[in-house]
Amino acid sequence: MRIANLAGRLVLITPDGAVDVHKASDGRFSSDPQAVYDRWEEFRAWAGGTDHGGAVPFDPADLGAPAPAPRQLLAVGLNYREHVSEAGYTVPEGMPPVFTKFVSSLTGPVTEVKLPAGGHTDWEVELVVVIGRAARGVPETEAWDHVAGLTVGQDLSERILQFEGPAPQFSLGKSYPGFGPTGPWLVTPDEFDDPDDLELTCAVGGEELQRDRTRHLIFSVPALIARLSGVLPLLPGDVLFTGTPSGVGLGRSPQRWLADGDELVSSIEGIGELRQRFTRS
Numbered sequence: 001m002r003i004a005n006l007a008g009r010l011v012l013i014t015p016d017g018a019v020d021v022h023k024a025s026d027g028r029f030s031s032d033p034q035a036v037y038d039r040w041e042e043f044r045a046w047a048g049g050t051d052h053g054g055a056v057p058f059d060p061a062d063l064g065a066p067a068p069a070p071r072q073l074l075a076v077g078l079n080y081r082e083h084v085s086e087a088g089y090t091v092p093e094g095m096p097p098v099f100t101k102f103v104s105s106l107t108g109p110v111t112e113v114k115l116p117a118g119g120h121t122d123w124e125v126e127l128v129v130v131i132g133r134a135a136r137g138v139p140e141t142e143a144w145d146h147v148a149g150l151t152v153g154q155d156l157s158e159r160i161l162q163f164e165g166p167a168p169q170f171s172l173g174k175s176y177p178g179f180g181p182t183g184p185w186l187v188t189p190d191e192f193d194d195p196d197d198l199e200l201t202c203a204v205g206g207e208e209l210q211r212d213r214t215r216h217l218i219f220s221v222p223a224l225i226a227r228l229s230g231v232l233p234l235l236p237g238d239v240l241f242t243g244t245p246s247g248v249g250l251g252r253s254p255q256r257w258l259a260d261g262d263e264l265v266s267s268i269e270g271i272g273e274l275r276q277r278f279t280r281s
């Protein structure tokens with residue numbers, strides 16, 4: 001199953017287009033795309049048990065974030081070995097670095113992003129998990145049962161602010177407006193042959209900059225859910241960015257940053273793609 005946020009309304013994505021959930025369910029489910037995660041099991045049963053007509057074509061530019069207003073947004077750093085090396089750190093063992101992207105940075109999949117003045121803005125394609133069932137102290141073997149679905153994310157990062165001061169402040173440097181594109185839709189785990197092994201790529205102006213597979217995550221999706229839910233409850237609709245593979249601008253020689261007019265395309269196998277255009281003013 002695929003669901004999306006089309007112009008602020010929850011829709012099912014079918015081969016024929018988008019089906020408005022509020023209308024198709026005769027008002028049983030809210031049109032609010034975030035509200036569905038609080039009734040995820042009930043929604044899945046309804047969505048899977050009915051043949052929903054009334055699909056209409058849509059423009060991907062009208063899509064918003066699949067989970068636009070999570071109570072918590074957790075993001076993980078240093079979760080692919082080659083990225084750990086290029087960033088100049090050592091491989092984390094018990095727990096990877098965890099930070100937040102402030103929720104106001106979340107957007108949909110097709111956007112224009114203003115580059116912060118004087119900044120060094122970098123790309124990080126990432127698999128993003130949305131929680132469907134509250135998780136507290138969940139073992140790895142049960143972790144996928146708590147996942148509503150997967151989507152594509154870009155953890156856009158302004159490196160000067162990120163590393164300014166006596167200690168890095170990941171959250172602030174990664175939370176400028178538009179720095180958290182997600183989408184184009186949420187895909188439930190059962191849609192994948194193996195949800196732990198998905199190819200992710202990103203390119204600027206057609207030049208490929210990152211390509212890896214999620215089986216190379218140091219902390220897999222189940223490992224992250226087990227560790228994080230051992231510290232704090234993960235709530236329905238929470239968003240988890242799982243870390244980026246190597247190939248970011250920070251780790252290049254010479255270093256490279258997003259520039260005025262660049263178009264960044266980020267994709268994950270079996271999900272879809274994000275498309276960001278950057279401007280200086």
Ligand code: ZN
Nearest residue numbers: 124155243244
């Ligand atoms: Zn990241």
